[in-house]
Amino acid sequence: MMTKNAISKSSQESKRPMEVAILAISQATPSTVYGMNDLLCSVGRDWPFVTRGELGPSLIKPSIVSLTGQPINSVNHGYIHPHRKLADDYHPDAVCVLEVFVDPKVKPSQLTEDFKGELQWLRNYWKKGGTIAAACTGSLLLAAAGLLEDQEATTHWAYCEFFQNNYPKIQLSPNRALVTSGEGQRLIMAGGGTSWMDLGLYLISRFVGVEEAIRTAKVQIIEWHEHGQQPYVYLNRARQSEDAVIGDSQVWLAQNYEHTAPVTEAVKRSGLTERTFKRRFKLATGMSPIEYVLTLRIEEAKQMLETSTLPVEAIANEVGYQDASFFGRKFNKMVGITPAQYRKKFAMLRKHLK
Structure with missing residues (x-):
């Protein structure tokens, strides 16, 4: 029979906020990193605050993480201050890999070299049963890590040609607003731009509940990209011929x-x-x-x-x-x-x- 203290401890552990790591790199855009951080922080907390004037308990604990844990001078002249560094024994409930600002013509070998440490950590985390969520060009890192071979995936529409040319075994679905694939559906991908918000709502729904996701969408005034990326795509991307x-x-x-x-x-x-x-x-x-x-x-x-x-x-x-x-x-x-x-x-x- 459990003691009173054991029951109390068990109850506290069952209510432990899930931890979502948000990967920060020098090519990350600060708005997506901090935007996802703010979105996830609001889950469970903000709805009772705006409707009753009372702060609710935070149901998700986001952590901004980087390879070294040191401040990052990222693109767009913004500084990102990680909460912690990646470590072999670090195993959050899910990891978010958001927008990566790279040339659409980048070589896969360059991605492998630039993000060697991060890619190895993602591979190890995946093998241990972790859930990895990517938005926009964050899916490039999943591809470079070898996690998307023979899997359905999506990415920003401007990088579809890169995927087709360099990763032909990936089953690309660029028009889908959201894709889940891999063992146990532990690979989650959203398309381009502000689709990181869709990704955030999906994570809330999957790990906390649909009701909390809807409440969060209402508080943050987020509209789901139900039509995917197609309406935003610039179709005429054919290169001018040298012929x-x-x-x-x-x-x-x-x-x-x-x-x-x-x-x-x-x-x-x-x-x-x-x-x-x-x-x-x-x-x-x-x-x-x-x-x-x-x-x-x-x-x-x-x-x-x-x-x-x-x-x-x-x-x-x-x-x-x-x-x-x-x-x-x-x-x-x-x-x-x-x-x-x-x-x-x-x-x-x-x-x-x-």
Whole structure:
């Protein structure tokens, strides 16, 4: 039979706040590190404070950690002061790896060299059964640590090509707002930018409860990115070709994409056979000519939806589609929401920011 003191001790331990480590590195952005720290600190504490004027018990204890534990002069000229350093015997309930400010063309070998200590600690922590959550480009470190091979993952849309070129065995789902994978679903990833808030809400829901996550979202006024990253993606990322003929065709297509059959006309202008033109275009830009034209049309449509009051049917016609329904389906497939939803989302934002 348990004694009174043992029962009291057991009760205290059962109410121990879960500890979430937030990894700080010199390439981290201070706003995400401290933002996640503030978000997690508020769980259980702030809801009763704003509704009843009483501070509640903190249900999560965030700890900012770094390899050495020393202050970090990070990007954007901000200083990060870790609470502690990483150690072999340190085993928090979960670890957050947030935005890493690196060149989208960085070599994997450079990541491995720059974050050698952090990557080794993450590997060891994972082997011991730890849960690792990444937001935005934090997933690059998970990939560099070898934790994402044959696993579903997501990252910032601008780094998808990096993943595809360097980690082909990773099952990338860039349009998902949140992905969980790995043994026991212990790998958790959110997309780009402010998706670290989505990640924070998911961690609260998973480890504390859905009700607390909803309360936190209400207090912090956080809106879930239900449509993922697609509405924010800049589609026309094809590089300008060093192939002079194809480069000229890119310029011409950018000025004439609204034509009925722009690819056919571009082929004629090039003096190449259709097969050769398509092969060289794909080799030079990474896209087929028709994919290139589609991205040009969709990007122009997005701009018009944001800045004009033209009906969707008129915009469809302006960018080369006589059938507005067909245009709507193409737009929805590439952007993830309908033209009307896109206009509501971004035209309103543009209006308020003027």
